[in-house]
Amino acid sequence: MNSPTIGHPDIVLGTLLAKGGRAHRLARLTALHEICRRHQELGSCDFSLSTIGRLAEAEGILKGRVLYNMQSADYRKLILSWATYAGPPTLQPSKPLASHEYLMRIQDPAIRSIMQAIIGERDKLRAEVNLLKSNAQVVVDRRPIGARGPGAAIVLPTTTHGHDAQLTPSEREALEKAVSADYLDGHGLHESSHGEIVNEHGRTVFDVGFARAIRKILGA
Template sequence: MQIDINAVLETLKAGKSAKTQASLDKLNEALKAYYESGKRDFSITTIGRVSAEANGVGYQSIRATANKHYRDLIEAWAAKAQTTTKKPPSVAARKSGQDYQLLERIDDPAVRALFGQIIRERDRYRSEANMLKNQTQIVIDKRPTAYSEPQSDASVELLPSLKGICSDNEIKALQTVCTDEWLEKLGFQANKLGQVKDELGTEILPRGFLTGLKKILGEIDE
């Protein structure tokens, strides 16, 4: 698409401070390099990360209400690339729904990896449960069993602490997931039942998720 990016840039720079003009130039350089690389994800989240990596304005600055000029420049490059600033759906998101859409919105790689592992474990258990439900033949063993008196000195095996399973960074990442600040950054809200929903009221994480995670972390009592 024939779009004069230079003309758009000069229009956006008109009347702006020297600092803002320099930031626009820096963002334009990052967008040009990104466009020429052949990539076509011009979402604010992605471009914010790309710009920050190039020592330019980051995601928070771009999405700020007062900084529409940054978003207008991104939209111009997106139009030139014949796309929009909406994030294109990933293959994983199309296959697995909202859970993997959530993963795409998590910038922290450690938190994203932990969430991915939790989702995969849940999917595995769900698959096993569904397989058991499909078993049509149930065999009940009615043979008598010999009673054995319980041992009074039976040993009790304690589960290892979270410290023995996860690294400090992993524990810190899990603790971050439980904070209201982190959820609000993604536009999510948690209720007292441990359920997480987005701004449209769509369930992102089921009831009991956050409360269970906090119990594992030892932040709340059983």
């Protein structure tokens, strides 16, 4: 852990105190050293100026913002020695998304696959909606389909095929099962008044309108 150029924090403190100076400054250095020592003994590797500044301010040693001043180079050197001694901070494993956790609880692989596709489509639509919201103005063309303005190209009708025609029998059966009361109850879930799926703790698993959307896809 020790750095060959910075040295153990005790040695760094001794060097800084040996420089002399006002008694108030020497007392601050010693107190800051003890704060860092206790922080390291608790197993922390976070010796950022913001973190140590908050600890020092909480104990009335100095204001956290003082550490960023040009005159506080000795304080920063002492903190850096502790950061080097403690080693780099331990990276915390990323927490899986709540939707992923609930997907993994679905034992039927067919339903899990369909649910995953639905969540992906939901996230895509949500991103598109947010993009539209970011635009200050949205121009909606309400002219009849096929109408043509001066110098404008003909607007051709667009045919949209329903999702129902794209479902296989097994996919339809899986979707029907996914929103059935018996299946949801068996997995500790239930459908709320606005079509959202919530767990036994009242936490929303799938957003408002989820069950209704599936039934619309099924043509129910």
